[in-house]
Amino acid sequence: MDIHQLRIFVSVYRNRSFSKASEQLFISQPTISEHIKNLEKSLACTLFDRLGRKIEPTVEADLIFPKALQLIEDLERINDLVLKSSQRVKGKLYIGASTIPGNYMLPQLAANFRNQYPEVFFEIVIADTRKITDLLVSHEFFLGIVGASMEPKILNYEPFLTDELIFAGAPKYMENLGTTPLQIYQVPFLLREEGSGTRKIMEDFLQKMQINLKKMNVVGVLGSTDAIKQAIKAGLGTSILSRRAIDEELARGSLLEMKLGGEMKRPFYLATHKKRTLPAQYKAFYDFLLSRGA
Amino acid sequence: MDIHQLRIFVSVYRNRSFSKASEQLFISQPTISEHIKNLEKSLACTLFDRLGRKIEPTVEADLIFPKALQLIEDLERINDLVLKSSQRVKGKLYIGASTIPGNYMLPQLAANFRNQYPEVFFEIVIADTRKITDLLVSHEFFLGIVGASMEPKILNYEPFLTDELIFAGAPKYMENLGTTPLQIYQVPFLLREEGSGTRKIMEDFLQKMQINLKKMNVVGVLGSTDAIKQAIKAGLGTSILSRRAIDEELARGSLLEMKLGGEMKRPFYLATHKKRTLPAQYKAFYDFLLSRGA
């Protein structure tokens, strides 16, 4: 039994005529006869009594007509269902992000996105790049925001926002600091731990500026950007950290920045699985992020 | 979009594999690929992300899977529906019958039939042969029981029970009546109206027996068999009528029969439209009647 046969049956039943149905469906009348015959064969019953000029549906036809109708409608509805679901942006956005984007970029962007699409729900997991990458590969995440592009085979990396690292500290240290790089050896300095992305960028930068880290007055190593931030706010020392993390403090003047002559840029990427189709809400958020990022 | 495609989709979705599905459905793997591709094309979305060795259903696939499943089930159910309805004998039996079969044959037969199939409901319309025939032709009735076969072109007549007409009356007339046919002229006699089937059979019989109706002591003309029956029970006279109408009275001895030397037989027929398919309950009753009638 086939849907096509049911469509033809429905038309014949409604028109009480094979030839009317053939006109309505734009197929020849013998074809109608053939299909009805096959349908009757597969159902092992007569559906229409052929009375010469007229036809008369049998009780079996009366029985299956509403069912057939509903079936056809349901089938059409599947199409609508897919169409609607892929047009409508809603559902959970389960996203993996590194520290900086997860803490200082995504919250604002998510809020903006949610103004546009109120039916989305965010769940942002903050983890290191390695973990996020793994979970993207194993299809745990659809979307990740990471600071380095590893595993370029399977994953697709789209350049997103760039984070800027700056040298900053409490006013008491910064105000008296001269402009010569050598003076940086004087002030107490806080480091991120070995292996941190921020630490790596910083080291590369210092090397480029020919500043010797070992000569610096390092007074501590802290395990997160926020810990560094709290420490320099408390006057423990100075450090190099994301500008985004201390935006407010810089504006208020509770922390001061000092240009060191070069730029410390750290690009972040939107990472997705190359072969994975993004659900509608992810696709929308992905496009939204790119438009804001560029 | 086709049911076949949905069947394949369901199997692929369940097995999470094109090749497993191909084994399950006994069709080749490339065919599966082709069908899924077409389905995706007609839905304008990806259903499975091909990840090399594995495949992963997309959210759209998750969405339509239950719908597809239900659709397939519904389709199967149509078959069952027809099967069940054509096996199960139930529903209304709307039957047209002439006076004798309608009053004196069908009630008992219907009761017996209903013992076997308690889910049937009888509606017996008593009308003359002409009317029943017309309503059979115009598809008002599926089944009629009539005393003469007219319109043999469209309708099918199956010989059924034969009614026997007998000469009978109250004991006071019959006991003293001799065996010679001439003595019939003596007793008061009741007639059916002109045009009645019974009247016709009677006239033919009397003519064959060389009894002159005009010489008979006719004391009344009544319009129905039951009227005749009530009249002769009341002692108004004798008559010729269906044996079935007075079965009980003959057994009790409240009416007596007298053989007149020949038989007055009146055949009845099961009449159906030649081209009309009988619903299950009609078919069952038709067969039942034939088995009882023969």
Next chain:
DNA sequence: CCAAAGCATGGACATACATCAACTGCGGAT
């Protein structure tokens, strides 16, 4: 790094589908 597993692709074949033309059967009109 090779082999195996799994989906995609292209060509060959068969079945199924649709069409056309001719036929049958019924009903109404001249």
Next chain:
DNA sequence: ATCCGCAGTTGATGTATGTCCATGCTTTGG
């Protein structure tokens, strides 16, 4: 009463679609 027209059927024919086989490509596991 015969003819004509409508309606469904039947049979022959071409095309489209479904299906298969062989093969290629990619990923994964040893």
